[in-house]
Amino acid sequence: MKESKMTDVAQLAKVSVATVSRVLNGGSLVGAETREKVLSAVQQLNYTPNAMGKQLRSRKTMTLAVVISDIRVFYYAEIIQGIENMANSLGYKILICDAQNQLAKEKEFLSLLVNHTVDGLILITPKLSDKEIVAVADKGYSIGLIGRNIDHPKLPCSYTDNAKFGRQVIEHLVERGHRKIAFISGYADATDSFGRLEGYMKGLRDARLPFVPELIENGDFNEDEGYAAFMRLRARNKDFTAVFAANDEMALGVYKACAELELTIPDQMAVVGVDNVRLTNYVKPPITSVQQPLYTMGALLTEKLIDQMNDNVWADKRQLKVDSSLVIKGSS
Amino acid sequence: MKESKMTDVAQLAKVSVATVSRVLNGGSLVGAETREKVLSAVQQLNYTPNAMGKQLRSRKTMTLAVVISDIRVFYYAEIIQGIENMANSLGYKILICDAQNQLAKEKEFLSLLVNHTVDGLILITPKLSDKEIVAVADKGYSIGLIGRNIDHPKLPCSYTDNAKFGRQVIEHLVERGHRKIAFISGYADATDSFGRLEGYMKGLRDARLPFVPELIENGDFNEDEGYAAFMRLRARNKDFTAVFAANDEMALGVYKACAELELTIPDQMAVVGVDNVRLTNYVKPPITSVQQPLYTMGALLTEKLIDQMNDNVWADKRQLKVDSSLVIKGSS
DNA sequence: AACAGAAGTGAAATCGATTACAATAAATTA
DNA sequence: TAATTTATTGTAATCGATTTCACTTCTGTT
Numbered sequence: 001m002k003e004s005k006m007t008d009v010a011q012l013a014k015v016s017v018a019t020v021s022r023v024l025n026g027g028s029l030v031g032a033e034t035r036e037k038v039l040s041a042v043q044q045l046n047y048t049p050n051a052m053g054k055q056l057r058s059r060k061t062m063t064l065a066v067v068i069s070d071i072r073v074f075y076y077a078e079i080i081q082g083i084e085n086m087a088n089s090l091g092y093k094i095l096i097c098d099a100q101n102q103l104a105k106e107k108e109f110l111s112l113l114v115n116h117t118v119d120g121l122i123l124i125t126p127k128l129s130d131k132e133i134v135a136v137a138d139k140g141y142s143i144g145l146i147g148r149n150i151d152h153p154k155l156p157c158s159y160t161d162n163a164k165f166g167r168q169v170i171e172h173l174v175e176r177g178h179r180k181i182a183f184i185s186g187y188a189d190a191t192d193s194f195g196r197l198e199g200y201m202k203g204l205r206d207a208r209l210p211f212v213p214e215l216i217e218n219g220d221f222n223e224d225e226g227y228a229a230f231m232r233l234r235a236r237n238k239d240f241t242a243v244f245a246a247n248d249e250m251a252l253g254v255y256k257a258c259a260e261l262e263l264t265i266p267d268q269m270a271v272v273g274v275d276n277v278r279l280t281n282y283v284k285p286p287i288t289s290v291q292q293p294l295y296t297m298g299a300l301l302t303e304k305l306i307d308q309m310n311d312n313v314w315a316d317k318r319q320l321k322v323d324s325s326l327v328i329k330g331s332s
Numbered sequence: 333m334k335e336s337k338m339t340d341v342a343q344l345a346k347v348s349v350a351t352v353s354r355v356l357n358g359g360s361l362v363g364a365e366t367r368e369k370v371l372s373a374v375q376q377l378n379y380t381p382n383a384m385g386k387q388l389r390s391r392k393t394m395t396l397a398v399v400i401s402d403i404r405v406f407y408y409a410e411i412i413q414g415i416e417n418m419a420n421s422l423g424y425k426i427l428i429c430d431a432q433n434q435l436a437k438e439k440e441f442l443s444l445l446v447n448h449t450v451d452g453l454i455l456i457t458p459k460l461s462d463k464e465i466v467a468v469a470d471k472g473y474s475i476g477l478i479g480r481n482i483d484h485p486k487l488p489c490s491y492t493d494n495a496k497f498g499r500q501v502i503e504h505l506v507e508r509g510h511r512k513i514a515f516i517s518g519y520a521d522a523t524d525s526f527g528r529l530e531g532y533m534k535g536l537r538d539a540r541l542p543f544v545p546e547l548i549e550n551g552d553f554n555e556d557e558g559y560a561a562f563m564r565l566r567a568r569n570k571d572f573t574a575v576f577a578a579n580d581e582m583a584l585g586v587y588k589a590c591a592e593l594e595l596t597i598p599d600q601m602a603v604v605g606v607d608n609v610r611l612t613n614y615v616k617p618p619i620t621s622v623q624q625p626l627y628t629m630g631a632l633l634t635e636k637l638i639d640q641m642n643d644n645v646w647a648d649k650r651q652l653k654v655d656s657s658l659v660i661k662g663s664s
Numbered sequence: 665a666a667c668a669g670a671a672g673t674g675a676a677a678t679c680g681a682t683t684a685c686a687a688t689a690a691a692t693t694a
Numbered sequence: 695t696a697a698t699t700t701a702t703t704g705t706a707a708t709c710g711a712t713t714t715c716a717c718t719t720c721t722g723t724t
Contacts, residue, residue, distance in 0.1 A: 005710060016674045021712055031672055051447040052388040053710025056679050061384070071412055071428075077404040084430060096403075096428035098416060115383040252614070282584070282615050337680060348704045353682060363702060385680030388709050 004045040013041035024049065055116075063093045064302070065118040067109045069127060071098040074277040075247075075294070076124060079146060082298025083122060090306050092119075103127045113141040120309050122146060122301065125192065144305035146297055148191050149319060156308060158301035158320040160292045162192055165324045166199015166244070167206065169272050169290065172326055173242045174207040178270060180240040181209075184229045184250050186221035193221075196246045196274065215240055219250040226253025234261065241270060242332070248273035248280050251287050251331075270332040285330025292324040336377040345373035356381065387448075395425045396634070397450040399441045401459060403430040405581075406609040407626070411456060411478060414630025422638050424451075435459045445473040452641050454478060454633065457524060476637035478629055480523050481651060488640060490633035490652040492624045494524055497656045498531015498576070499538065501604050501622065504658060505574045506539040510602060512572040513541075516561045516582050518553035525553075528578045528606065547572055551582040558585025566593065573602060574664070580605035580612050583619050583663075602664040617662025624656040 010017045015034060022030045023038040030038075041047075055061050064087055068076045080096060087094050095118060099105040106128050112118045113136065120142035123133065130150050137143050137154045145157040173181050183200045186193040197216070204211050214236050217229035226245055230253060233240070245251040251273030255265065263269045265285055273280060273289040280287035300320050308318070342349045347366060354362045355370040362370075373379075387393050396419055400408045412428060419426050427450060431437040438460050444450045445468065452474035455465065462482050469475050469486045477489040505513050515532045518525040529548070536543050546568050551561035558577055562585060565572070577583040583605030587597065595601045597617060605612060605621040612619035632652050640650070 006712095007710085017711080018674060018676095018713075019672085022673090025712080029672070034672075048443065048446045050710050051444075051449040052384060052391075052393070053679095054712080056384040056388050056681085056710075057712045059384075059679070072406075072409040074404075074406075080403055080430065081432070084432070096430070098412065098428070100413065100416070111380065114380045117383045279611060279614060282611060284616055338682095339680085349681080350683075350705080351703060354703090357682080361702070366702080382680050385709090386682080388680080388711085389682045391709070 003050075004047045005050070006047070008045055009038065009041045009047050012045060013037040059116070061117065061119050062091055063095055063118045064120045064122060064305070065095045065097050065109060065112050066122045066124065067097045067099055067106060067126060068124045069099050069106070070101050071096075073249075074279065075275050078294040079124060079298040082295035082300075083302045084298075086299040086302040087306070090303070092306060099127075101127075107132070110136050113143070114139075120144065120305055122305065123148075125190070142305060142309045144301045146301055149321075153318075154308075156301060156304040156318045156320070158297040158304075158322065160297070160322055160324040162195025163199040163202060165274075165290045165326065166196040167203040168199075168326050169244050170200055170203020171206065172288075172328065173244065173270060173272065173332060174203070174209070176242075176270060176332060178242040179209060180212070180215065181242045181244060182215040182217070182230075182233050182237075182240045184217050184219040184226055184233075184243060184245045184254070186219065186246045186250070188218060190221070193246055196244075200244060212237075219245065219253065221247050221249060223249045223253040223256070226250025227257045228253070230254045230257040241268070242272070243269065244272050246274055248275045248277045248287060248289055251289070252279065252283070255283055255287075266331050272326075272332050276327050280329070288329045288332040289327055290324050291327045293322050297322055335382075336379045337382070338379070340377055341370065341373045341379050344377060345369040391448070393449065393451050394423055395427055395450045396452045396454060396637070397427045397429050397441060397444050398454045398456065399429045399431055399438060399458060400456045401431045401438070402433050403428075406611065407579075407607050408456060410626035411630040414627035414632075415454060415634045416630075418631040418634040419638070422635070424638060431459075433459075439464070442468050445475070446471075452476065452637055454637065455480075457522070459522075461521075474637060474641045476633045478633050481653075483651075485650075486640075488633060488636040488650045488652070490629040490636075490654065492629070492654055492656040494527025495531040495534060497606075497622045497658065498528040499535040500531075500658050501576050502532055502535020503538065504620075504660065505576065505602060505604065505664060506535070506541070508574075508602060508664060510574040511541060512544070512547065513574045513576060514547040514549070514562075514565050514569075514572045516549050516551040516558055516565075516575060516577045516586070518551065518578045518582070520550060522553070525578055528576075532576060544569075551577065551585065553579050553581060555581045555585040555588070558582025559589045560585070562586045562589040573600070575601065575603050577603065577605050580607045580609045580619060580621055583621070584611065584615070587615055587619075598663050604658075604664050608659050612661070620661045620664040621659055622656050623659045625654050629654055 006017050006020050010020045015038060019030060020038050023035050066080060066083055084094050097109045106126055113121050122144045125147035134152050137152060143155060145155060147159055149157045149159045185197050201211055217233050219226040219229035226249060243254050245254055251271050254271050258265055258269050265271055271287060273287050276289035276291040280289050338349045338352050342352045347370060351362060352370050355367050398412060398415055416426050429441045438458055445453050454476045457479035466484055469484060475487060477487060479491050481489045481491045517529050533543055549561035549565050551558040558581060575586050577586055583603050586603050590597055590601050597603055603619060605619050608621035608623040612621050
């Protein structure tokens, strides 16, 4: 494999490397016939600029890393598309990093920023602590967050108001006549979990319903744990008629449990999830779920992050709170 | 943000940059107390080597790009995990590239190789033509293929024997008593489609059943087209009792069509898909499907590709044909 | 005709590392 | 003790681009 470098092009076109560089990047300040010569030399040699050399000198990679905790989670796909399309349209590439649910890997990916493999990093509902994230941001590296909100002047965040839609879910269930509503939360240290629980409680208060601690269980955001959580709830208390699961995976676990216990949905048990993933439409009955504008969240955050990286200071705030909507289907 | 470079470390440790580099990489040829000095300087300055400088000089990025045609397709997740784990264990990072079903994007990603953003590239069931792929490989760039087989001395490929399992599917359906079996293929130029069709035909021959061209339709590997293909099949011919869809997405389309036509599965219509994605277990009845050892395919190919990149010539062949298995569920 | 300003181009420094080669000091051998 | 290794370390070239600065031509103005 014999590759041509810029000097080869310069030689063939009988100009200096500076000129070649100008033709390939700058655009304007070069004469018409010189430009032609260079361009034809580039053609002849089939020249492609070497990314490493370019990046080293310009101190830019034009690349963003997107860190997700598990590539198997459907939830991310749409966010990533939003990120990617916005990034591409602004001249950036993205690199998807799958942390495989390991905190250690998430930390490792932070170093992509430090060693300048990427210019910026987007964390989607990370396991990392606020402290760890802030520490890196404080050093001047560009980080954006999706699905989480950290109050820090340098951290753009894009998230939905968990408490708000949690409240709406309860309102909806109450409207449907439910009075005893259980809640299955995700892992305890996730801000999402916290907000959704808060919304659940507010919803109860709105409806003047009592808050019963034993109607709360933890399901770690996955199907099996959701199943187990429901079983624990039932073991303790048999008279609730609806469950609000903090995500669809856990709602699926509830479905499994209901099938085993021969509880019909929604008659004997109403179920509501969050994320409105594709799968919710394939089970019977389809699961009522909260739809977050994932694509938009990804796109907006990316725009903001890149803007901030390039110091185009924005007047408006850096927190992008978007609205979600409840998609009512057969399960409630 | 004030970052320290190697020269800063050298200065603080009162040694040359060469020595610092040796401590950080080489390992052996440096005195014990010097090493200590350097290490402590690295600590003090919180020094992290700059990836760009390193890559430029060493002409290696230790990164592989994995190109998928659509991140929303569940199918890929497991393959990617296989790739990632193997790559990491060999010291490589991976970069996931979502082509969003656009051929143009796939082509674009090929340039990551040419401009040395990555050292190698793995294509998963790409839309690119053999010719285009071979052209790049012939220039000496490292490419690996998953889910497709191109006969070329430099292209490691990992794939399942489509014809073989296609045949098994038909055998299974015939065993269940079906005599008129329709086939819905993916897009026509995909080798997967071709092999599966071949298996279908062989299966018919084995069972001494006639090959009826009008029982074949194309569904482009996605749900909506699968639905449409089934509808076209029914419009032409009403007496087939089973469908073999070349992937699960299209099988889901068939489910939708059957629901509309009020055909019960599997009694009035048996359905078999390929890939055995998670979703197949959530619909009623769960879909019989062919399970490919995706994780293994990813891992094996990656090992082979990296090996080839580093010129550790392998004695055995570069084509990794793995076996798949039919998972029989309620739809057949 | 003389001069200011603009436009086009090249030489050389630079980004941050690695590494071939040279140089020095210490240790071994004769 | 002189000669030869050996073990460490430093100097400087290099990877492949971008970019500053200076220089040469033109053009237009007075």
